[in-house]
Amino acid sequence: MDIWGLLSGDRPAFLDGAMGTELIKRGLRLGDPPELLNLEGPEKVLEVQRAYVEAGAQVLLTNTFGGNRLKLRRAGMEEKLEEVNRKAVEIAKEASEGRALVAGNLGPTGEFVEPYGTFSEEDLYRAFREQAEVLASSGVDLFVIETMSDLREVGAAVRACREFGLPVAASMSFEPAGGQFRTMMGVKPQDAARALEEAGADMVGTNCGGISPEEIAGVVVEMRKATERPVFAEPNAGRPKLVDGRAVYTLPPEEFVEGMRKVAEAGAKLLGGCCGTTPEHIRLLVRKLG
Numbered sequence: 001m002d003i004w005g006l007l008s009g010d011r012p013a014f015l016d017g018a019m020g021t022e023l024i025k026r027g028l029r030l031g032d033p034p035e036l037l038n039l040e041g042p043e044k045v046l047e048v049q050r051a052y053v054e055a056g057a058q059v060l061l062t063n064t065f066g067g068n069r070l071k072l073r074r075a076g077m078e079e080k081l082e083e084v085n086r087k088a089v090e091i092a093k094e095a096s097e098g099r100a101l102v103a104g105n106l107g108p109t110g111e112f113v114e115p116y117g118t119f120s121e122e123d124l125y126r127a128f129r130e131q132a133e134v135l136a137s138s139g140v141d142l143f144v145i146e147t148m149s150d151l152r153e154v155g156a157a158v159r160a161c162r163e164f165g166l167p168v169a170a171s172m173s174f175e176p177a178g179g180q181f182r183t184m185m186g187v188k189p190q191d192a193a194r195a196l197e198e199a200g201a202d203m204v205g206t207n208c209g210g211i212s213p214e215e216i217a218g219v220v221v222e223m224r225k226a227t228e229r230p231v232f233a234e235p236n237a238g239r240p241k242l243v244d245g246r247a248v249y250t251l252p253p254e255e256f257v258e259g260m261r262k263v264a265e266a267g268a269k270l271l272g273g274c275c276g277t278t279p280e281h282i283r284l285l286v287r288k289l290g
C-alpha cells in the first residue's frame, strides 16, 4: 500500500500524533532538540511510534522535524545530521513493522529569507535537499513538510523533496486573524494551497498554529477552494494555553475528535494530530472516523 492507496477510500486515512510533547513526557529536557533522542534514547522514540501504530496510524512521521543543517547547527548537532536522520528512519520502520508508511518529516529551518533574514531561498533549498537526500536514501515512503509560515521557505522545501521522486505533502500553520486565518508571515489559506500546488506538492495541508481543530476545519474549507489536491490536517490538542510561560495543549481526545469530525466534513482526506495530541487522541480518531 502506498499513500495513494490509503487516500483512495471513502473514509479518511490517518497520520500519527505529536512526537515532541510525548518525548517530553519520557524525559526529553526542555530546550534539547527531540532529534537528539534518535541517538541517545531511540527506545523512547520507538515506544511513541509503536503506540501510534497500535492506535491505528497509517503513516508515521520520522523524528526529524528539526533535522536540517541550519536548525541542527544552532543545537550544536550539525555534524550529526546524517546519523540523526538515518537513525530516525530506522526507528520508524521498526515501529511500523510494515503496518504503516514512513514519512520523512521536515520542519522550518528557523531562519528567515532575505530581507528579513540573512539567508537566500537557495540556502534553504540546499539545507532541505541535504536532509531529504538522507531520508530518501534511508527508505522513506513519502515526505511530510510541516509548520511552515513563509511561502518561499515552504516552496524551497517542496522543490528539494521533489528531487527524489517520492510523494510530497506540505503543510502551513495558521493563526486566527479577524475572523480569518493567516500564517505568521501573513499568508492566507487559499494562497498557501495555490502556491504549494504550484511548487509541486502532491498533498497540501495545515497543522499546528494557535487554532483549534474546529477552526482548522475553516482553513481546510478555504484551501479546498484553491486546489484539487488532497488536503490533510493535523491540529494541536486545542488552542495553546500559557502555563508558567510555556504553551500547553489540553483538549481531551473526545473533544479533539468532535472537532476532527468537522475537519473531515470539510473534506480533509488525511487526518492526524500535532502538539499535545497523544496515542489516545489518534486511537479515538481512528475508531470514530475510520
Ligand SMILES: [Zn+2]
Binding pocket: 207, 208, 209, 236, 274, 275
Ligand atoms: Zn504543533
